[in-house]
Amino acid sequence: MKQTIPRRIVIGVALYLTVALSLYAAFAGNACAVKANGTVIAIAADQTTAKKALAELVEYKTGEAGRTVSYIEKVSFVGIRVKDKAEDILDFEELKAQMSSALTFKTQGAAILVNGEEKVLLKDRQEAETLLGWLKSVYPVEPSDQLGFKENIEIADVFADIGEAMDFETAKKMVLLGTNKIVQYTVKDGDTLWDISRAVHIDQDQIVFTNPGLNPEDLSIDQVLYLSQEAPLITVVATREVTVDEKIAYSVNVKYDDGLLLGEKVIISEGIPGERTVTYRITRENGLETGREVLNQVVRSEPKTEEVVKGAITMVASRGSSVRLAWPCDGGVVSSFGMRWGRMHEGIDLDASYGSDVVAVAGGTVVDAGWDGGYGMKVEISHGGGLVTRYAHLSKIYADLGDSVDRGETIGLVGSTGNSTGPHLHLETIVGGEPQDPLDFLP
Incomplete structure (x- = not known):
């Protein structure tokens, strides 16, 4: 027997569905709210439009950065009801612009950590590894060298702001200079590394550190040097073992004789260096040797001590003194002590060829050099005894502040630096702070 649904039940279900659809239309919404971490950032016509706008935005940012970009906020889409769709709902381009300003876009990068601190940010791990590999190749090495870094170096994957990663060339300069501020110096005629070091107040070794391959003795005009007072960011350490035959320095036994002036010496018997075969462990940091450890040695002959007699008479300087000073260079007097061109010439000028030796006129201590x-x-x-001698217009200096020099020892080379009309040596003798005629002291 066929059963039928009572008419009143059918009418009831139809009424229920009608009310439900009315409520859905009233409360389910006629728009889509885009939320970031729970906060509404934009209103779209519907969820499909909102998702499409966000996808296009991410695609655009990725193309702009040249690598994958993502946003860090938690984004959700919620249906809402608005009173005026034309006024409250953003068009497609406005929607993308609103989301672009409200969301934080990051890109994957690779940070080089130095002793746990992030120092260099590159676009990816491969580029970071390439940079570290390049750094190890910058400084001169031998095939047997074991290479590493003095600092603890790590590469970490990070999220970074778009455009924050360094370009590769800037990163190379930063690891060498310790800063991303690149200061350049162009070598001029007559420049030496010593001159440049004093002018820019940076240690000579520091200049060598930050200019790999630099030969301090062979600068060329217009050569560009990169300068930084900061130490290189990363130190490349190279160690190797080497076995060499070498001389053993001999000691000098000195006796003093009141018959000689201070600075004069007579060699009674010459010293003879010994010989040995020695194995070293050599450590170099950024191309400069910083340690040499003796691992093993075989002495083949012992050194022989040199016997020397030196003068003990301290000079008492005074005008017309009988003190015997040595001539500092070859060449005669071309300009005397006294008034010259309306002003006092406080020394004598000696004619000498460019690059010829300049020697100490007597033994003493270097009190200024530069x-x-x-x-x-x-x-x-x-x-x-109050006597100071001054040697000027040199082309090179071979003495450092505080050095003890002997009579006749080479302290520099004749030049034409400073206010000079040509190669010559300007010599002054200063007694008790007052200039006196050097010819009063020269034989």
Whole structure:
């Protein structure tokens, strides 16, 4: 027997569906709210439009950055009801612009950590590894060298702001200079590394560190040097073992004789260096040797001590003194002590060829060595007894501040630096702070 649904039940279900659809139309919404971390950032016509706009935005940012980009906020889409769709709902381009300004877009990058601190940010791990590999190739190495870094170096995958990663060339300069601020210096005629070091107040070794392959003895005009007072960001350490035959320095036994002036010496018997075969472990940091450990040695012959007699008489300087000073260079006097061109010439000028030796006129201690205005490159030596000698316009200096020098020892080369009309040596003798005629002291 066929059963039928009572008419009142059918009418009831139809009424229920009608009410439900009315409520859905009233409360389910006629628009889509885009939320970031729970906060509404834009209103779209519907969820499909919102998702399409976000996808296009991410695609655009990825193309702009040249690598994958993503947003860091939690984005959700919720249906809402608006009163005026034409006024409240954003068009497609406005929707993308609103989301672009409200969301934080990041890109994958690779950070080089130095002792746990992020120092260099590159676009990916491969580029970071390439940079570290390049750094190991910058400084001169031997095939047997074991290479590593002095600092603890790590590569970490990170999210970074778009455009924050360095370009590769800037990163190379930063690891060498310790900063991303690149300062350049162009070598001029007559420049030496010593001159440049003093002018820019940066240690010579530091300049060598930040200019791999630099030969300090062979600078060329217009050569560009990169300068930084900061140490290189990463130190490349190279270690190797090497076995060499070498001399063993001999000691010097000195006796003093009151018959000789201070600075004069007589060699009684010459020293003879010993010989040995030695194995070293050599450590170099950024191309410069920083350690040499003796691992093994075989002495083949012992050194023989040199016997020397030196003068013990301290000079008492005074005008017309009988003190015997040595001539500092070859060449005669071309300009005397006294008034010259309306002003006092406080020394004598000796004619000498460019690059010829300049020697100490007596033994003493170097009290100044370097550039000094119109004097150019100069050396000053204190001989005791109130006597100081000054050697100016040098082309090279072979003495450092505090050095003890002997009579006749080469301290520099003749030049034409400073206020000079040509190669010559300017010599001054200063007694008790007052200049005196050097010819009063020369034989």
